[in-house]
Amino acid sequence: MKKLEPYPIASALFYIFTILYVVCIGVKLILISVGIEGFWHMHKIWVLILPGFNGLDSLSILIGLVEVSLGSYLVGYIIVPVYNFLTRKKVSEHKIEVKPVILRFKTLFVTLTVYASILLTLCLIYDLFVPSEYQMLSLWKLLIPGFTGLNLMSYIVGLGAIAIYSAYTSFIFSKTLNFFENSELKKNNNNTVQKIKVLEETKSTGVRKKYSSKYFGIAAGIFFAILFILIAINMFFSGEDYIVFIKPFIPFFNSVNALNIIGGITVSFLWGWFLGYFFLNVYHWFDKRFNSN
Incomplete structure (x- = not known):
């Protein structure tokens, strides 16, 4: 670990x-x-x-x-x-272990692209069968430039945007985390031969089995809960109505009150845990196949 x-x-x-x-x-x-x-x-x-x-x-x-x-x-x-x-x-x-855990761009990019594409597909299918107040169209229009509705062109545009977002996120995360990992390695290892050997070993290990999916899900849940709290704070102080963005994920949320806030934080955390848990499992699956040696 x-x-x-x-x-x-x-x-x-x-x-x-x-x-x-x-x-x-x-x-x-x-x-x-x-x-x-x-x-x-x-x-x-x-x-x-x-x-x-x-x-x-x-x-x-x-x-x-x-x-x-x-x-x-x-x-x-x-x-x-x-x-x-x-x-x-x-x-x-x-x-x-002293050796660093290398976060590979290819593995993270493919994981993000595939995972987010599956989620987009499921969400659009969901939108086809639910009333308009529970649809996620308003959210997609914010996140995906050119997304206009439940049609094939918007779906293709969405997949393209996901690929761009995934490449952007993967590049920054992999470069930043690997830079700090290798800097720590250089700091802790003065023996050049040992350092080279460790780096060679790392090429075949990646992050496989280094991180817990369950606890990564909890961390993601906290992140989602923080996002919900920020939106609720904005609604409370600005008087703006952002329920259209919240209701697809928290169906009972219809106003800013103590009960809805507590329930919203709980449901947001569960959404984050669910998405984070399965994301890391998918990452481990791709990491194992891309780096089977």
Whole structure:
């Protein structure tokens, strides 16, 4: 069992969310300047989850940038210690290895692409059979530029967007985490021959069996619960109605009150645990097949 360090994870989250924030806002401002409306809605993602971001004015954008930057590190320093606490007995029962755990771009990219594509397919099938108030179309229109409805073209656009998101996330995570892993290796190993041998051994091990799917699911559940809390806070203080984005995942949520908040946090955590648990299992499955040697 491998103990996680908060700083590399927090740094990767910082790069992912900060760059995404800049792209979402920057592209929207460019499109507005050339008179294109109704295509790009990704800036509204940040309206949902950032208490200080409420528009495209300079002050709001600056406050949002600070919140994204600090929030990324804060999430990393909340989730990783919780994961380490849950796995503390397993870590202590096993000899802690010096060799790094390499996160391969190919494995992570394929896992994210396949997993997210399956989820998109299931969600769109679900939307075909449920009333409009429980459909996820509003969420897809935010996350996927060019997504217009339940049709084949939107589905193809969605798959393309998933591939782009997966490549972007995989590149940053793999580069950032591997950089810190190898830096730690160089710090702890002065023997060049031993270092080379360890790196060669690592090529065939990857992250297989190094992380617990169950506890990774709990960490993902905490992340989802934090997102829900941020949305609920925004709804409470701004008076905006974001129920259309929440109801597909939490059907009973119809207003911001104590009972709905408690229930929403619980259901959000369960969603995160479910998605995180199966994601890591899928990752281990691909990792085993790509690196069978």
